[in-house]
Amino acid sequence: MGKELYFEDVNVGDDIPSLAKEPTTQQLVMYAGASGDFYQIHYDHHFAVNAGLNDGVIVHGMLSMGWVAQMLTDWLPDWGLRKIDVRFSAMAIPGNTITCKGKITEKYQENGKNYINCDISCENQEGTKTVMGTATAELPSKG
Amino acid sequence: MGKELYFEDVNVGDDIPSLAKEPTTQQLVMYAGASGDFYQIHYDHHFAVNAGLNDGVIVHGMLSMGWVAQMLTDWLPDWGLRKIDVRFSAMAIPGNTITCKGKITEKYQENGKNYINCDISCENQEGTKTVMGTATAELPSKG
Numbered sequence: 180m181g182k183e184l185y186f187e188d189v190n191v192g193d194d195i196p197s198l199a200k201e202p203t204t205q206q207l208v209m210y211a212g213a214s215g216d217f218y219q220i221h222y223d224h225h226f227a228v229n230a231g232l233n234d235g236v237i238v239h240g241m242l243s244m245g246w247v248a249q250m251l252t253d254w255l256p257d258w259g260l261r262k263i264d265v266r267f268s269a270m271a272i273p274g275n276t277i278t279c280k281g282k283i284t285e286k287y288q289e290n291g292k293n294y295i296n297c298d299i300s301c302e303n304q305e306g307t308k309t310v311m312g313t314a315t316a317e318l319p320s321k322g
Numbered sequence: 323m324g325k326e327l328y329f330e331d332v333n334v335g336d337d338i339p340s341l342a343k344e345p346t347t348q349q350l351v352m353y354a355g356a357s358g359d360f361y362q363i364h365y366d367h368h369f370a371v372n373a374g375l376n377d378g379v380i381v382h383g384m385l386s387m388g389w390v391a392q393m394l395t396d397w398l399p400d401w402g403l404r405k406i407d408v409r410f411s412a413m414a415i416p417g418n419t420i421t422c423k424g425k426i427t428e429k430y431q432e433n434g435k436n437y438i439n440c441d442i443s444c445e446n447q448e449g450t451k452t453v454m455g456t457a458t459a460e461l462p463s464k465g
Contacts, residue, residue, distance in 0.1 A: 204362060204365060204366040204369065205360050205362060205366075208351050208354050208355070208360060208365050209354075209355070209360060211351050211352075211355065212351070212352070212354065212355020212356070213355070217348050217351060217352060219347060219348060222347060222351050222365045222366075223347040223348075223365075223367075224366075224367035224368065224378075225367065225378075226347065235367075235368075
């Protein structure tokens with residue numbers, strides 16, 4: 180994993196290594212149990228359709244955010260992630276391929292510490308963004 | 323709860339107080355997480371239909387057995403249940419009303435202890451048995 184990431188090595192415009200996920204109904208049921216979110220739109224096909232979700236059950240938004248966080252923590256030093264802020268812009272469903280992506284948008288120092296801001300997102304196999312947001316991380320310096 | 327149950331008070335032919343359950347997809351997802359049984363026939367409608375289950379997802383057999391056990395432990399002294407043995411004779415599905423029933427079939431003493439054997443079952447709202455089996459319990463004596 181890219182844990183040896185230094186402030187001097189990153190630049191505005193750099194891409195974060197992407198992470199692809201293929202959610203299944205089983206993963207959603209496991210997530211329901213792990214999170215305690217047992218809302219039926221995440222596993223009951225008929226409930227979901229009756230709720231107006233024509234494609235059936237949808238991925239928990241917080242699970243999608245978890246994937247973005249995994250992309251970031253796979254890339255950053257273990258202690259580096261400072262802030263993550265997302266909104267859910269489209270639904271993800273089992274059978275989609277969801278790719279988490281990110282790009283560095285700012286690089287700055289504050290109170291003697293080194294920070295980067297990033298745009299982050301998830302998109303499905305058709306390029307529709309399902310999650311959009313920003314993250315802030317602190318990076319070590321080689322100095 | 324009928325915890326004050328003595329050997330002298332029960333007779334062959336007595337009914338065990340019944341217990342009715344109305345399984346939901348939510349209960350099955352909760353049971354999946356609690357049991358670790360994530361087989362998709364218990365929550366994924368399309369998977370279940372493709373597996374030949376025309377009515378869709380089915381109740382975990384072991385959850386049905388748990389309901390029978392609950393009927394017994396609601397009725398018996400806390401320490402009384404000695405053995406439970408069931409087979410699954412038909413499928414239960416969310417939306418069914420499943421009634422657990424039992425009847426005392428034998429009453430006997432062995433090594434100074436008091437035992438009863440019972441027939442136990444679950445049946446759906448149409449009277450089809452979904453679980454059938456037997457149980458053995460020990461009861462205290464008033465003497």
